[in-house]
Amino acid sequence: xxxxxxxxxxxxxxxxxxxxxxxxxxxxxxxxxxxxxxxxxxxxxxxxxxxxxxxxxxxxxxxxxxxxxxxxxxxxxxxxxxxxxxxxxxxxxxxxxxxxxxxxxxxxxxxxxxxxxxxxxxxxxxxxxxxxxxxxxxxxxxxxxxxxxxxxxxxxxxxxxxxxxxxxxxxxxxxxxxxxxxxxxxxxxxxxxxxxxxxxxxxxxxxxxxxxxxxxxxxxxxxxxxxxxxxxxxxxxxxxxxxxxxxxxxxxxxxxxxxxxxxxxxxxxxxxxxxxxxxxxxxxxxxxxxxxxxxxxxxxxxxxxxxxxxxxxxxxxxxxxxxxxxxxxxxxxxxxxxxxxxxxxxxxxxxxxxxxxxxxxxxxxxxxxxxxxxxxxxxxxxxxxxxxxxxxxxxxxxxxxxxxxxxxxxxxxxxxxxxxxxxxxxxxxxxxxxxxxxxxxxxxxxxxxxxxxxxxxxxxxxxxxxxxxxxxxxxxxxxxxxxxxxxxxxxxxxxxxxxxxxxxxxxxxxxxxxxxxxxxxxxxxxxxxxxxxxxxxxxxxxxxxxxxxxxxxxxxxxxxxxxxx
Numbered sequence: 001x002x003x004x005x006x007x008x009x010x011x012x013x014x015x016x017x018x019x020x021x022x023x024x025x026x027x028x029x030x031x032x033x034x035x036x037x038x039x040x041x042x043x044x045x046x047x048x049x050x051x052x053x054x055x056x057x058x059x060x061x062x063x064x065x066x067x068x069x070x071x072x073x074x075x076x077x078x079x080x081x082x083x084x085x086x087x088x089x090x091x092x093x094x095x096x097x098x099x100x101x102x103x104x105x106x107x108x109x110x111x112x113x114x115x116x117x118x119x120x121x122x123x124x125x126x127x128x129x130x131x132x133x134x135x136x137x138x139x140x141x142x143x144x145x146x147x148x149x150x151x152x153x154x155x156x157x158x159x160x161x162x163x164x165x166x167x168x169x170x171x172x173x174x175x176x177x178x179x180x181x182x183x184x185x186x187x188x189x190x191x192x193x194x195x196x197x198x199x200x201x202x203x204x205x206x207x208x209x210x211x212x213x214x215x216x217x218x219x220x221x222x223x224x225x226x227x228x229x230x231x232x233x234x235x236x237x238x239x240x241x242x243x244x245x246x247x248x249x250x251x252x253x254x255x256x257x258x259x260x261x262x263x264x265x266x267x268x269x270x271x272x273x274x275x276x277x278x279x280x281x282x283x284x285x286x287x288x289x290x291x292x293x294x295x296x297x298x299x300x301x302x303x304x305x306x307x308x309x310x311x312x313x314x315x316x317x318x319x320x321x322x323x324x325x326x327x328x329x330x331x332x333x334x335x336x337x338x339x340x341x342x343x344x345x346x347x348x349x350x351x352x353x354x355x356x357x358x359x360x361x362x363x364x365x366x367x368x369x370x371x372x373x374x375x376x377x378x379x380x381x382x383x384x385x386x387x388x389x390x391x392x393x394x395x396x397x398x399x400x401x402x403x404x405x406x407x408x409x410x411x412x413x414x415x416x417x418x419x420x421x422x423x424x425x426x427x428x429x430x431x432x433x434x435x436x437x438x439x440x441x442x443x444x445x446x447x448x449x450x451x452x453x454x455x456x457x458x459x460x461x462x463x464x465x466x467x468x469x470x471x472x473x474x475x476x477x478x479x480x481x482x483x484x485x486x487x488x489x490x491x492x493x494x495x496x497x498x499x500x501x502x503x504x505x506x507x508x509x510x511x512x513x514x515x516x517x518x519x520x521x522x523x524x525x526x527x528x529x530x531x532x533x534x535x536x537x538x539x540x541x542x543x544x545x546x547x548x549x550x551x552x553x554x555x556x557x558x559x560x561x562x563x564x565x
Contacts (some may be wrong), residue, residue, distance in 0.1 A: 002445065005554075008418070009262060010211075010216070011149050011213045011216040011217045011457070012149060012160060013409065014209050014212050014213045015141070015145065015146065015160075015298075016163060016167065016208075016412045017163070018141075018205075018206050018210060018213070019141065019142075019164055019210035020167050020171065020211075021202045021205060021206050022137065022141075022202070022206055023167060023168055023171045023175075024171050024174075024175050024202075024203050024209065025087070025090070025175075025195075025198055025199050025214075026134055026171075027171045027172055027175035027176060028175045028176065028178070028179040028195055028198065029090050029130070029195055029199075030180060031074060031175070031176035032179050032183070032191055032192075032195055033051065033093070033123075033127055033322045034048050034051070034312075035183065035188070036097055036191075036192070036326055037051055037123075037124075039103075039188050039366070040100060040104070040120070041120075042098075047120060047124070048411075050124060051124050051128075052484075052500065054124055054125075054128050055127075055128055055131050055186075055499075056493045056494075056496060056497040056500075057130070057497070058128050059131070059132065059135055059303040059489055059490060059493045060490045060494050061281075061490075062132060062279050062490045062498065063135070063284075063486040063488075063490030063493070064280060064284030064285065064483055064486050064487050064490065065277055065280055065281065065485055065486070066132060066136050066139065066241075066482075066486050067283075067284065067481075067482035067483035067484065067485055067486020067487065067489075068137055068280045068482060068483045068486070069146060069482070070136060070139050070140050070144070070181065070481075070482030070483075071479055071481065071482035071483055072169075074221075075140065075144065075145065075214070075220050075223055076210070076211075076214050076220070076221075077150075077390045078140045079137065079141065080135035080207060080210060081136075082133045082134075082137040082140065083137060083206055083207060083210065084207070085129065085130075085133040086130050086133035086134050086137060086296065087199045087200070087202065087203035087206075088131035088203075089126050089127070089129045089133065090127075090130050090195065090196070090199045091126050091196045091199050091200055091331060092126055092193040093123055093126045093130065093428035093565050094193065094195050094196030094199075094392030095196060096122060096123055096126070097188075098189050098193060098194045098196075099119075099188075099398045100116070100119050100123075101187075101188055101189040101192070101471075103216050107119065110540070119177075122151065135486075135489055136156060137448055138489075139481075139482055139485045139486060139489070140482070142164060142469075143469075143472065143473060143481055143482075143485045144478075144481050144482070145213070146161065146164070146473070146542040147474075147481075148217060148219050148220050148237075149213070149220075150216050151219075154355075154474070155351070157473065157474075158347055158350050158355075158466075158470060159347060159469060160344070161346075161464065161466050161469055161470055161473075162343040162344070162346055162347050162466060163343075165339070165342075165343045165462055165465070165466060166340050166343050169253060169336045169339040169340050169343075169421060169462075170336065170340075172336060173332060173333060173336045179191060179195065180455075182194050188425050191220070193228050197230065206394055206453060222474070223475070223478065224479040227233055237523040239453070242434060256482075259398070271548075276451070280483075284483045284487050285436060285484065285487055287480060287483065287484065287487075288483075288484055288487040288488070288491075290302045290482060291475070291476060292469045292470055292475055292537075293468075293476070293533065294533075295477050295529045295530065295532050295533035295536075296359065296467075296468050296471050296472075296529075296530050297466065297468060297472065297488050297491065298526070298529050299363075299526040299528075299529040299530035299533070300464070300465060300468040300488075301491035301492050301495050301526070302495060302522050302523070302529065303464070303465075303495075303522075303526050304492050304493075304496040304499065305498055305499045305502075305518075305519065305520035305522040306499060306514070306520050306523060307499060307503065307515045307516060307519050307556065308370060308373055308452070308454050308457070308516065308520070308523075310331070310332050310335050313503050315478075315502075317509060317512050318418070318447065318451070320383070320509045321381070321444075321446075321447040321509075321553070322382075322444075322447075322502055325449065331451055331455065334455050335454070335455045335458050338455050338456065338458040338459050339459075339461075339462045341458075341459050342362075342459040342460065342461060342462030342463045343462055343466060344477075345362070345459055345463045346358060346362070346423075346462070346463040346466040346467065349361055349362070349463065350467075355467060355470060355471065355474075356467075356471075356533075356534050356537055356538055357534070357538075358463065358467050359464055359467035359471075359530055359534065360530070360531065360534055360542075361463075362459075362460045362463035362464035362467060363460065363464055363526075363527035363530055363531070364434070364460070365457075365459060365460035365463070366457045366459075366460030366461050366527070367465060367520075367523060367527055369453050369456040369457035369459075369460065370453050370454075370457050370519075370520050370523055371453070371520075371538050372449050372450075372452055372453030372456070372514065373449070373453035373457075373516050373519075373520060374452050374517060374520050375449060375452060376446045376447070376448075376449035376450040376453065376516070377446070377516050378448040378451055379443075379445045379515075380443040380445050380446060381443030381444060381445050381446035381447060382446035382513055383509045383513070384510060384511070384512065384514065385510040385514065386515025395412065430499065430533060437464060442538065450516070451474050463532075464527075469529075472484065472485060474490065474503055495522075499519070502515060502518065503515065521565070558564060
């Protein structure tokens with residue numbers, strides 16, 4: 001009994017509990033805000049698309065700056081500030097959305113509808129701030145705190161990473177289902193109130209949990225912080241190899257003291273402050289490039305350039321092939337199960353073969369499963385038609401002045417079962433449906449192979465994700481964990497943004513098979529990058545799979561050591 005009590009009061013369990021509460025609120029909000037924006041704008045996806053673009057662009061541009069802020073401030077301050085900003089923003093958004101739902105008719109008549117437009121802009125802006133704060137929370141907790149709590153024990157770190165991912169997998173499915181039921185049997189306004197109330201209570205509990213973890217782990221109070229003249233050590237080591245950081249600081253101080261014109265000093269200070277974010281952005285990306293795990297991080301980012309996941313794009317395509325919302329819900333549940341199996345496989349493979357080889361095995365497993373998706377493109381039932389231009393739909397609307405199709409209101413139970421309405425043809429009905437005649441049955445061989453490959457590939461995907469995550473944790477020095485992981489998030493969002501642009505350029509179902517082949521190609525390129533990284537790190541021992549020797553294995557160096565991988 002004593003050991004059970006000790007576990008439930010340990011820093012590790014409290015960290016899990018805080019992450020579960022945070023992730024649950026995040027998943028509810030990310031699901032609900034998309035549905036709210038569709039509901040508010042007359043069942044159009046315009047606001048949802050704008051929101052997605054703003055979120056991706058913001059993290060892409062500000063990821064390095066957020067990471068730099070994480071590095072330069074104390075751990076507790078960063079965690080608490082990002083927590084309060086994130087939850088307060090969601091609560092404020094929920095209140096504004098409730099007001100819009102209550103008084104939408106009146107807002108439409110005020111100032112010719114401009115006040116309602118201002119409310120939309122305000123909601124998207126505040127929601128974007130919440131997402132940026134969530135990014136800061138993820139960087140500081142999942143990339144820094146967890147490393148400190150695990151200490152020097154690499155196996156403990158791997159187990160904690162895997163547990164965090166299992167929590168993510170469960171909340172990805174359960175949280176949208178829970179809030180979806182509330183919105184289905186209640187109303188969107190009740191959903192807004194519930195999410196706001198949840199975030200208010202959760203914020204208080206998470207704040208307390210963070211404080212408890214901080215108290216139980218004294219090493220969290222000690223943090224290596226970069227000094228001004230030696231920021232991004234890896235970037236400046238070649239340029240300033242003859243200058244010690246302390247000397248650099250001293251030279252700057254002496255120059256300021258020697259200056260005789262205060263106004264000039266003020267101008268220089270203002271110019272430096274204006275230029276600082278741009279310098280940080282540049283230096284962060286260059287430092288990321290100079291990391292020994294750069295190719296591994298790039299390999300992970302390339303996996304985001306894919307339509308082979310359970311997002312709104314694949315869901316929409318599934319509807320065009322005749323799959324119902326209930327079937328898709330079951331498939332999403334199966335994907336969560338295989339994702340959890342991937343976290344189990346990661347811990348087992350790491351113990352048997354070492355961290356780097358785990359990434360290789362996971363990559364091969366994922367790519368082998370995705371071959372099924374590539375085969376599905378050429379099987380009966382596949383709508384792929386290379387004689388139809390992927391840009392035909394866009395060009396017809398642009399040059400023939402055809403009206404844009406209106407989006408039929410999707411059935412709530414279908415949205416809440418799967419996460420998003422169909423993006424491909426504007427409705428949840430199959431693409432070949434006709435109101436006057438029954439649609440011809442579509443062979444399910446192609447779509448069955450597609451989803452079999454996607455679901456099976458989740459085992460390798462999540463094992464590979466955990467591998468790269470731990471490589472970044474172990475091989476990035478403590479003072480640069482924030483900025484490097486911030487840039488990694490930016491890379492992930494960049495490739496994710498490119499995949500949405502790819503779908504926008506080729507939105508018709510006939511082109512989806514081409515998108516599948518492009519996605520498999522990008523996954524292959526990502527794993528080739530990782531293979532090159534592993535080859536550099538392990539050399540001739542690359543394919544020798546054995547239980548790693550804690551004294552000699554290349555991935556058993558102390559956290560923060562960048563000399564070996």
